[in-house]
Amino acid sequence: MSSQLPIGVFDSGVGGLTVVKEIMSQLPDERIIYFGDTARVPYGNKSQETVIKYSRQIARFLLSEKVKAIVIACNTASAFALETLTAELDVPIIGVVRPGARAAAEVTKNGRIGVIGTEGTVRSGLYGTYIRELRPDVEVYGKACPLFVPLVEEGLHDDEVTELMAKRYLAPLLAKSVDTIVLGCTHYPLLRGVVSKVAGDGVTLVNPAYETARDLRELLAEKDLLANSGTQREHQFFVSDGAEQFRAFANSILPCEMIETDAVNVKVFA
């Protein structure tokens, strides 16, 4: 396995670009091949079986592009499909849930952690499982926030409607006196301002995207797969639908101008 090969990153749509942003920042020498499943987004309310099927198809596509490692930059897909893909694939693969869980376990002082995410992520209870592996004493409270993704995609990052929904969604977590909230969906870092305002100064927000990039660096170093400096080529971005719309969103959150987008039919890899 050559360290000069690219890293494959995938998500149900555009949200995973927040993870790409962190990888670009922390691992500037790595080349990224991104796949956003915009034809089948969202994953958050789909069954585990379906999410595994879609994730497997995308992983095969990324492998056909000769990636040296895969990052599942989607909380729902990480929660539902990481274990299966790890068992099936020959490349190192990481999701965003374990890094986020580790950070939350390190950050909490009062041992009360809230996890917000899609229905699928919250229902899986995986953040709680991982957090309690590290800190069995900690209480973890999950809350699905189904409207947060559509609100972000509608551009209402900082809006009274978003704040109103945040107050409702966070109320049961704040009632449990959590001092830490995991932003357990890749769209949510874009709502950090509103969530932080509603949660108050006493609550620390954990962004698994940041932690995932850190873990990726460790994983690649361990396997001697870190790219040499100065060899970076262009990143590539693939989507299953709506390349133009994707490009607009990507350019609004990524610190790079070169975005190549191409529609691809992943189902040929099924």
Next chain:
Amino acid sequence: MSSQLPIGVFDSGVGGLTVVKEIMSQLPDERIIYFGDTARVPYGNKSQETVIKYSRQIARFLLSEKVKAIVIACNTASAFALETLTAELDVPIIGVVRPGARAAAEVTKNGRIGVIGTEGTVRSGLYGTYIRELRPDVEVYGKACPLFVPLVEEGLHDDEVTELMAKRYLAPLLAKSVDTIVLGCTHYPLLRGVVSKVAGDGVTLVNPAYETARDLRELLAEKDLLANSGTQREHQFFVSDGAEQFRAFANSILPCEMIETDAVNVKVFA
């Protein structure tokens, strides 16, 4: 073609059940086979090419179930795929857009009509095209309301958040003094109360589901395909994902208790 065969109805998910409800009410002798593409919902922000592909797969599935006619109970799929499917298939097929457009053209007094729907439906401009075929003098104003579907699916039919969004979405239409608004998405009849409150008494709301059932009756009568009374067998409901969730929603809006749901992989018909 036997008049005793069932009618195929499909939608991107659960929304088309509002059309099923009208068909059951107006054509109680007909048997319905419904397909909700819950694994790939929503269609509203997908490209025309993708929506045609998905619609074609589902139509093939319905034909394999030996339906005598097909109803596209989804505005986006009607706007994007009706023409293609009509050209390709041998059975009578109708969508919800033309019936809704006809009703709106009949209802308006001041010749100013608003159409609310998904991005895809509004972008297609098809309501306007059909309305102006009947009434070239009429002005049609479209407004996409991307948050309405997630709000309905979150159960916020009658909620201050929904009302706040309705005020924003309807403002540009009301500024044009429309006297008629087409509920151009199958989820929207469930928001009729809020939309009506915001739009005021001077605005008539058109529900294409009702008109579609009326057109279906005429179409079947014309082709001598109306089922005999007293021969109705059980309706059947198929989804591509999440049968249990679908069943719960279906039972909340349909006036029948017998719901058979089964996951089916439509891609084998691709």
